Amino acid sequence: MAMRQTPLTCSGHTRPVVDLAFSGITPYGYFLISACKDGKPMLRQGDTGDWIGTFLGHKGAVWGATLNKEATKAATAAADFSAKVWDAVTGEEVLTLAHKHIVKTVDFTQDSNSLLTAGNDKLLRIYDLNKPEAEPQEISGHTSAIKKALWCNNDQQILSAADDKTIRLWDKTSSEAVKTLTFDQAVSSMEYIPDGEILVITYGKTVAFYNAHSLDLIKTVDAPTSIHSASLHPDKDYFVAGGDDFKLYKYDYTTKEEMESYKGHFGPVHCVRFSPDGELYASGSEDGTLRLWQTAVGKTYGLWKCVLPACTTEELASENSDAIYCPPEIKA
Amino acid sequence: MKKAPVTVLRLPRGPDPNSRGFDPNSPRFIALCPTSIPSSAGEGACIEEEQRSRSELRERFLRTLIKMSNKPVNFDMYEGVQVRAKFGASDIDVLNFQVSELQTPIGVQKEALLRCHDMISFSFDV
Numbered sequence: 001m002a003m004r005q006t007p008l009t010c011s012g013h014t015r016p017v018v019d020l021a022f023s024g025i026t027p028y029g030y031f032l033i034s035a036c037k038d039g040k041p042m043l044r045q046g047d048t049g050d051w052i053g054t055f056l057g058h059k060g061a062v063w064g065a066t067l068n069k070e071a072t073k074a075a076t077a078a079a080d081f082s083a084k085v086w087d088a089v090t091g092e093e094v095l096t097l098a099h100k101h102i103v104k105t106v107d108f109t110q111d112s113n114s115l116l117t118a119g120n121d122k123l124l125r126i127y128d129l130n131k132p133e134a135e136p137q138e139i140s141g142h143t144s145a146i147k148k149a150l151w152c153n154n155d156q157q158i159l160s161a162a163d164d165k166t167i168r169l170w171d172k173t174s175s176e177a178v179k180t181l182t183f184d185q186a187v188s189s190m191e192y193i194p195d196g197e198i199l200v201i202t203y204g205k206t207v208a209f210y211n212a213h214s215l216d217l218i219k220t221v222d223a224p225t226s227i228h229s230a231s232l233h234p235d236k237d238y239f240v241a242g243g244d245d246f247k248l249y250k251y252d253y254t255t256k257e258e259m260e261s262y263k264g265h266f267g268p269v270h271c272v273r274f275s276p277d278g279e280l281y282a283s284g285s286e287d288g289t290l291r292l293w294q295t296a297v298g299k300t301y302g303l304w305k306c307v308l309p310a311c312t313t314e315e316l317a318s319e320n321s322d323a324i325y326c327p328p329e330i331k332a
Numbered sequence: 333m334k335k336a337p338v339t340v341l342r343l344p345r346g347p348d349p350n351s352r353g354f355d356p357n358s359p360r361f362i363a364l365c366p367t368s369i370p371s372s373a374g375e376g377a378c379i380e381e382e383q384r385s386r387s388e389l390r391e392r393f394l395r396t397l398i399k400m401s402n403k404p405v406n407f408d409m410y411e412g413v414q415v416r417a418k419f420g421a422s423d424i425d426v427l428n429f430q431v432s433e434l435q436t437p438i439g440v441q442k443e444a445l446l447r448c449h450d451m452i453s454f455s456f457d458v
Contacts, residue, residue, distance in 0.1 A: 004335040012347040028360040042347065043354075049344030053353025056425055059449065072364065089364045091354035294338065303340045 003298035007264045010049040010290040014038045017284030019064050020271045022046055023071035023088075030276050031088070033074055034290055035065035041076050043067075043088060046275055047302040049282075049292050053091040057084060063119075064105040064148075068112040075115055077103035083117045085129065095132050099125070105148045109155040116158060118146035124160055124170065139175045141168060148190045152199075152212050159199065159212070161187040167201065169215055179215045188243075189229040189271070196236060202227045207241050207251075221256045223249055229271045233295065234278040240293075242269025242283050248293060264291055352425060397422050405431075405456040407446060417444065419456070 015037035023031040023046070030046035041062045043052045060079030067074050067088060074086040083103045085095040101121035108115055115127045117136075124139040124146065144163035152159050157178065158170040163186050169179040183203055191200040192212060199210040207230040209218040223241055230241035232253065242248045246268060250260040267286030274281045279301050283291050292302070300306040347353065355361060400419040407415050417431035426448055434441040 002335050004337040006338040006340055008340065008344050010344045010346070028363075044344070051345055051347045051353060052355075052358075054347060056352050056427060057449070059447065089354070089361055090356075091352055292344070298338050303342060303344065305339050305341050307339055 005260075005262050005293060005297045006304065007262065007291040007293050008049050008303055009264075010034075010044060010051070010292065011288075012042055012051055012054075013040070013288045013290075015061070015288055016267070016270065016286040017288060017290055018061075018270050020273055020282055020284045020290060021066045022273055022275050022282070023067040024069035025276050026069075026071050028071075031067055031071040032275075032282055032290070033065045033067050033076075033088075034284055035062040035076060036288070037061040038288075039078065039080075041065045041074070043074065043091075044290070046282075047280070049290065049303070055084075055086050055091060055093070057093045057096075058082070060102075063102065066106050066108060068108040069110065070112070073108065073112055075106040075108060077106045077117060077119060079103075083115070085115065095129070097125075097127055097132070097136075102145075104146060105150075107150050109151050111155075114155070116149050116151055118149040118160060120145040122146060122162070124149055124158060126172070137172075137175065139170055141170075141177050142166070147187065150190065150192045152192050152194070153197070159190065159192060161190045161201070167199075167215075181210070181215055188227065191231055191273070193232055193234075193236075195234070198232060198236070200230050200232050200239065202230045202241065202243075205243075207239065209253075219256065221251060223258075228269060229273075231273045231281060233274050234276065238295070240272050240274065240281050240283075242272045242285075244268045246285070248272065248281075248283055248291075262293060264293075265289070399458065400456055403456050405454050407454045408452045409450050410452065415446075417446070422448075 013036040017034050017036050019035035021033050032044045032046045034042050039058045039060055039062055041055045058078040058080055062076050062078045064077035071088050074088040077083045079102045081099050083097045083106050084093055087094050101119055103117055103119035105118050113129055115129055117125045122142045125136040127136045128134055142162040142164055146160050146162045149160040156172055161167045165183045165186055167181040168177045171178050185204050187201055187203045189202045197212040199212045201208045205223050205226055206220050207227055208220045225243045225245035227241045227243040230239055232239045236253055238250055239253050240248055240250050246265045248262045249258060251258055265285040265287050269283050269285050271284040272281055278295055280292050280294055294304055298306055403419055404416055405419045417434040420430035422429050429446045431446055432443050434444040
């Protein structure tokens with residue numbers, strides 16, 4: 001018998017959640033950071049959603065947040081014209097990087113030695129975290145505010161999406177734009193999958209998949225609503241998307257068919273990401289909450305519990321039973 | 333047929349209203365921060381002495397805050413702003429100061445919160 005998805009709601013933020021990111025898998029599990037307009041980004045245990053701590057210090061809405069692979073450092077981008085680097089174990093602020101305008105996006109390199117920032121001043125900046133007082137490398141070219149900037153191709157190149165309706169691929173060494181993609185409307189989100197070199201882009205009601213090297217289009221999928229964010233499963237069998245109609249959609253990546261949709265949020269979904277092990281995905285919404293959703297509904301994982309058939313027979317006998325059943329093996 | 337909902341063990345734990353978290357007793361904290369005091373002089377060099385100095389300075393700072401209670405204090409802020417107020421208390425992370433009778437160019441504010449990040453320095457008569 002199929003089961004109904006029970007999303008786990010993570011409360012604590014008091015304003016819309018606009019960005020979220022997972023760390024890699026560490027010896028202590030994996031972690032999740034959320035950016036919120038209340039100016040207080042939070043760190044949570046990735047598989048349970050348990051709050052670990054709040055990074056205090058920004059004086060404005062936090063638009064972007066990220067963790068390094070090991071979840072030892074965090075970086076945030078805020079409306080107070082600064083990007084901050086934090087110790088993600090102690091919660092202490094390590095660095096404040098002043099900018100000339102609202103900062104929207106931050107991304108660490110794989111070795112955590114450099115930080116990429118970008119925002120409303122239309123510039124990409126690369127900071128050497130070992131020499132933070134040194135002037136950052138600046139890359140210009142975009143003609144409007146940059147919404148998202150990511151390292152790609154072994155941290156040798158940078159992908160940036162801006163309100164000028166372009167996505168540009170830059171070479172880090174030469175600071176030159178190698179390729180440009182132009183769209184009819186602004187890109188709402190971007191995700192880079194290093195394993196497989198796939199770029200996931202959303203604009204309007206479309207989720208598009210590109211090759212991250214060549215920027216060749218792989219496929220597009222149209223959704224029933226304006227999509228704000230999408231994420232591809234690590235095994236590349238599903239992707240999830242969310243947007244204006246408050247729902248989360250799950251699609252088969254190969255066939256492009258919509259498999260499931262889930263209600264739960266009370267506002268538009270701004271960001272969605274798969275966990276590094278693909279077992280769950282997290283969504284952040286205008287309603288101020290994060291929700292965790294199971295990829296394989298009914299499987300025992302994190303706080304979700306699969307009730308075994310042996311227990312169910314007793315429950316079925318009782319008057320108040322919900323008749324919860326879980327088949328022993330659920331294939332994802 | 334109506335689908336049964338997946339059961340959960342409990343709900344995710346929310347924020348602690350009294351602290352910013354990052355529990356120093358968590359296994360991760362203990363493993364990754366044996367000494368949470370970053371040394372300014374690089375590896376090995378006189379960590380103990382630095383720790384002692386840091387503790388002394390911290391204690392001095394906290395005692396200063398206590399001494400400042402209910403006294404008029406002059407605050408030098410960014411953008412050349414200088415204000416005077418009666419100091420009440422600091423919050424636990426020294427992010428905000430609670431003050432009263434804050435003298436501003438547009439009048440006296442009976443009660444106010446000053447953001448510590450906005451301050452360059454402050455002084456008072458002992």
